[in-house]
Amino acid sequence: MKNYATIVLANQEISPSIFRMRILAPGFAAAAQPGQFVMLRPALALPTMLRRPFGVFRTGCLPPECDGLPPREYMEILYKVVGQGTKILSELHQGDRIELLGPLGRGFDLGPPGQEKILVGGGIGLVPLFMLGEALVAQGSRVRLLMGGRTRDDILAVTEFERSGVETYVSTDDGSLGEAGFVTKVLERKLSKYPQAEVFACGPTPMLTAVAAICAARQVNLQVSLEAHMACGVGACLGCVVKGAGHSESTPRYLCTCKAGPVFQASDLDWGKATAEAAINCGGGCK
């Protein structure tokens, strides 16, 4: 007897509910005697149970000419494999079933049309900025997108952003694409040039904290999109709270990221040490 980690060669239904499976098994035949048996299990990890939250990247529609079917609306996410849940997602194929709840939460407030808009996105934090950019451009605002990342691999969908009519500025920590250095450096420069701009940011907590400090110092309006561990996504479990402005031990003020957010006015949040810690730590870099 041997312990094989092997593959399925075929698996066919030969009669109603009766299948015949062929499994690669070198050396098996020589050992097997009539009447023996095997113990089998598909090499699946125990999967995750709860849903996972993802920003809406964009929506679209497959025209009928694609495959002769009626037009079909779709939505897209962009995600990074960081744990078991996203690993399982990454192994799904076309036609696999998926359960989706949404759109959820409070999105961005576009603000007055025509105003200068600066979007700051780090790594996977670029996701919610695509639809925002489109909407702001449609509204008639001038949109500058500062894309940051640790390396060039974190700079996502540049062409798509550019095609949507936003001006893109790329910086990476290691200089492997665009300017070398933190995206906050670019932000300072842009804000010196456009002091009336409104800022929208999404990315890892250290980046958001730095952006919030810069905007507060310059009294520039800032909206941020946050991440938090979520179970329900609809305001029922109270698992996803962040500390609001004015939060203290004696007068705690918790806000649901899923319902009051994920987009907040930076001024509504508590940017103290505690918030930065409580928010998800993505290791300082951009996921």
Add this chain to the structure above:
Amino acid sequence: MKNYATIVLANQEISPSIFRMRILAPGFAAAAQPGQFVMLRPALALPTMLRRPFGVFRTGCLPPECDGLPPREYMEILYKVVGQGTKILSELHQGDRIELLGPLGRGFDLGPPGQEKILVGGGIGLVPLFMLGEALVAQGSRVRLLMGGRTRDDILAVTEFERSGVETYVSTDDGSLGEAGFVTKVLERKLSKYPQAEVFACGPTPMLTAVAAICAARQVNLQVSLEAHMACGVGACLGCVVKGAGHSESTPRYLCTCKAGPVFQASDLDWGKATAEAAINCGGGCK
């Protein structure tokens, strides 16, 4: 916001560890605002954890001419979808990973060559009889296989059995294939003709119990292959025991199906009411 049970349209790695997934979502675009999010989960049931036991149906080898690869040995199982574990197996595709432990257990004792051999198989109980038939034929014995089932759908792999050189006799409870009635009726007839035959049986408990009664009455030697709930398959957990002959409350005698079996001499087992109950009840018919 809506709760979609939908499908994946595409899922592509666009940068190291970063994927872009497109999901069918009618009506989503009209509702989605920049910065909102979704809660996602692949529509997988929580899978089973333990391995499942299956008889070895046959082994073989893919010759190099199939696909230009070196010859590859395989083994085959035949299984019926009865619960979550077999459901998950049935959804595996070519190339999917699987973990296999085996061959395990004690197989059939072929007995003296040249002797008449009668094989009795009900439904999925036919599985272990294929390699047995081959071995008995190779040994020079005359082999008659009595295939039973509730309906024609339970009669599996007839052509393959016939090609292996065994004589097949088919009966179904509803008469949808072969003779109408229980396979035990055919067995009685054959044993009247060949009273010296040795019998080998595998199938649902009621069938095995009836076969055991017939063979005992005629003092014919019988080997049976049993099923039991198993966790380890190697004699370590003691979850798979059956009552041995002479078992009683005061002198319990439990045998491991995985190690002392799954094939037993019928005379080594306790065929009382209790064994029939303890063995897995497959609803009276053939799985």
Add this chain to the structure above:
Amino acid sequence: MNSIRPSLAVEVAGLKLKNPVMPASGTFGYGEEYAPYLDLNRLGAIVTKGLSRNPKAGNPTPRIAETTSGMLNAIGLQNVGIDAFIAGKVPYYRGLQTPVIANFFGNTLEEYGEVARKLNDVPEVTAVELNISCPNVKQGGIVFGTEASAASQVVTLVRQALNKPLIVKLTPNVTDITVIARAVEEAGADAISCINTITGMAIDVRTRKPKIANRTGGLSGPAIRPVAVRMTHQVVQAVKIPVIGIGGITCAEDALEFLIVGAKAVQVGTANFIDPQAMLAIIAGLEQFLVAEGLSDINQVIGSLKI
């Protein structure tokens, strides 16, 4: 096949429920949160988030973590407080055709009594569920729910203060749940619900920190179902008042395990997060089961365990 639809109606502590399926406290907000996903009138009842005399902010974050087939939570019983509940949430219940069960807890006996008295004057609340079992709050449930005499004391007090049916919810973190069950029955509970979460812990091996800020949290979800079925069975055997089974229910078959061992109704918790429409699927599945088994009434299944 019978064309008459089988009956799912059950009676628990004097409440007539159209079916035995209701949400578990703390997993369904105040009900309104899930209204976009399911018609609340199709549920057997609605159970609110746990309420207390004063608003409670709850625990620091992270408050939740997934474990294998389960989740840990240490929300810390965050709630708006009984007054804000009555003023802000109760009006929504007026239009509903489903009984509302208010879950509540206190940090002291006085608080329990006060909240009970306030709920007397709220006709929209049909019954109350007393949480003496919360494992998260240090001065909270754990003290009352793990000790028979303390459990008896709080139930006696609330029974005296309250003019509505009283359901008492038990904690599984005890050596012998039947001792507590008998104590709360004697103290005047009209029904028992069990179980609350089992205390657990998970560690982030890279940071070496607990995955939950509160260090420990309550384990819920399919992982705990076998423990919940066992305790429900034990409690049903130990008391005469009706029992509501809770713990890891995700589908009709799961709910049936509890009903078969004798629970008169079930609550669905974590499964609401996995699928906001889970309770509707469970109700439909119970009906299908009755049809498939040729039964006309869910009460034929309740307590049908063969041992």
Add this chain to the structure above:
Amino acid sequence: MNSIRPSLAVEVAGLKLKNPVMPASGTFGYGEEYAPYLDLNRLGAIVTKGLSRNPKAGNPTPRIAETTSGMLNAIGLQNVGIDAFIAGKVPYYRGLQTPVIANFFGNTLEEYGEVARKLNDVPEVTAVELNISCPNVKQGGIVFGTEASAASQVVTLVRQALNKPLIVKLTPNVTDITVIARAVEEAGADAISCINTITGMAIDVRTRKPKIANRTGGLSGPAIRPVAVRMTHQVVQAVKIPVIGIGGITCAEDALEFLIVGAKAVQVGTANFIDPQAMLAIIAGLEQFLVAEGLSDINQVIGSLKI
């Protein structure tokens, strides 16, 4: 990167183990059953199936049932008895370079004492693990393990009878595991292992029968891990003697959760059924973790919890 292999060696109750990974009693037979799949000398130790004075036939079948991410078992402590163990199984241990820990239980105090004395004369058995926590056998462990004075009594007696290191294995089916832990420490235990299985139940909804002939069984596997980590943490805080963590460990990361909260070693149970080579993967994974974290010794991880 450091090219010196990090050390996995730990010391528990005077036993020097080459690594902190060993099988949990009852999930690895007497060791020999798994010898075709892994080199037993690579394990930290071997722990035998639970032994008793007389051979035990165990419970009727079905004895096992799978639940979500867990399994119920009611084997009923089937074993060959201490004499047959010494005569038939012990000789196999002679060639091994791994310490053997004999797990045993009794139905009476006298039986516990008798088995302990018999093990004194078996040099192949390095240490013993006392099961005072089996939830399956009515006259068995449960009586001793859920009550501090009874636990103390049996440990005192075995301590006096035994001339080897004594590990006491605790049941999780208690209100406060630290009370029992302190009692067995005071009574002379050299180490504590925790946890044994949590009592659970599962129902076949079609037959209306329990899935296990014994009605209830012990829940093990990944489902119980958060409860086991919590209890291991509590026990580590409560006693000074070393603690061995058990419950739902399937991979190195799972094992690390227990080590980080302070367990000096871990036992792997149900995972052996899922993958007979699981323990080897866990040992390799622990080594990889140390390398990745730039650590040279597993003892730098043990008790490294940040709270």
